[in-house]
Amino acid sequence: MSESVRQENKEKEVLRPTVSPAVINRLPRYFRYLRELIRMGKTRVSSLELSKMMNVTASQIRQDLNCFGGFGQQGYGYNVNYLYTKICEILGVGIGFRAAVIGAGNLGSALVRCPVFEQRGVDVVAMFDVDKTVVGKKIGNVRVYHMNELEKRIKSLSVDMVIFTMPKDCIDEIVARLQKTSVYGIWNFTGTELESDSLVVENIHIGDSLMALCFEVAQRMEQEKRKNGKDGKKPWEK
Amino acid sequence: MSESVRQENKEKEVLRPTVSPAVINRLPRYFRYLRELIRMGKTRVSSLELSKMMNVTASQIRQDLNCFGGFGQQGYGYNVNYLYTKICEILGVGIGFRAAVIGAGNLGSALVRCPVFEQRGVDVVAMFDVDKTVVGKKIGNVRVYHMNELEKRIKSLSVDMVIFTMPKDCIDEIVARLQKTSVYGIWNFTGTELESDSLVVENIHIGDSLMALCFEVAQRMEQEKRKNGKDGKKPWEK
DNA sequence: TAGATTGTTAATCGATTAACAATC
């Protein structure tokens, strides 16, 4: 039973206050790959095996997982189901988070139909907009309410997090209103860098990702051009 | 004229082979904030001013920009328009990249209507699918072609990059086909970690971002719970 | 027990920040 005692001690560390952002951003990847292992019927995995699947070092995997406690066993590795359960706990998958989309335009409407919420254990329970042509309607399975019902509906529907897809200029006002509600987090698609002391914010910058790709593509094109120069020599070799 | 000579020398460094990923990912942010400055009618900005706008250190800004050459002037700062032009050059905004969306399902259809492409200087010139009910139609302004025309249309339309929104199981086959074309880059929305030696890949993992938010929200909830415990003491103070 | 593989410490690497000489 010394193992279970050790594991209990370790699990208290789930409460530890500080986990580095780099580790946090990798947690969902572990979630995905563990689900894949389960689908494959694997019951056991070593950090080395997993590292090859995920294209990272085994050291990093052990280091990352140990931020949250000792989930493995020397000489054996990790039990896939147990580890998956722990990762789900850490990520709050079992909590049944409830989300609302603010803004029922193109982006909001596309997002709300997106399988990502179901896949990751989040329920979208409401949408909000000011446009009277959509208020009262359903998009996907989700009812659209008028923005002036925001606080009321957040309360009655127990909303934990909101998704920002409305125009930029409403951000400040809406954040101020949310601070007085039960909402803890914002998933921000408005294309701004939003920061808040009272609320957790995750900013999505899809355009920045596209541009990073453009940069790399432009570089490759340059390289190619140089390689195919008349004498086949790179400029700095001339 | 010593300034222009210096600047010419520096600008050769745009060809330098290695820029760290951290810097690359920040370039689009400079692009955004410079556009904002132009919109505001500012003609001049110091690294300190910009650092306050962007919520980063002035040191980092100077360091980042210097990877590509000396765009500023001691005692003056940076000329907004000049810097913007340079950043656009680096990111290939002027190149007029041409993109095609592979997969005309929900995600592909939503993406193609998305203003992000126009905003960042990318033209979407084609979509591809195997579903005969969409082939031949237009989504947004973009014609959908059958997948068996992939190579042919990529060639005739001079496609530089593709956007993956089709199901995961087609990835390998399509990557193999793309390697024989003019396509340099893949913007990958399939939810997998795609890597390729021959093609530049930018993976988008929207679900991972949502889960990172969930983690932080779960942590906040825990904190709250502890704070509101009967005796107001945190567990480790008991 | 011997072999395997973790948990964890120490070493390395890279990225960020601070400092300041160069110079506009």
Added chain:
DNA sequence: TAGATTGTTAATCGATTAACAATC
């Protein structure tokens, strides 16, 4: 010229990797 602010080097910080003792 004096003041301002860059470009750049050096110092710090944090994250990754290597190594190995602990232990299943």
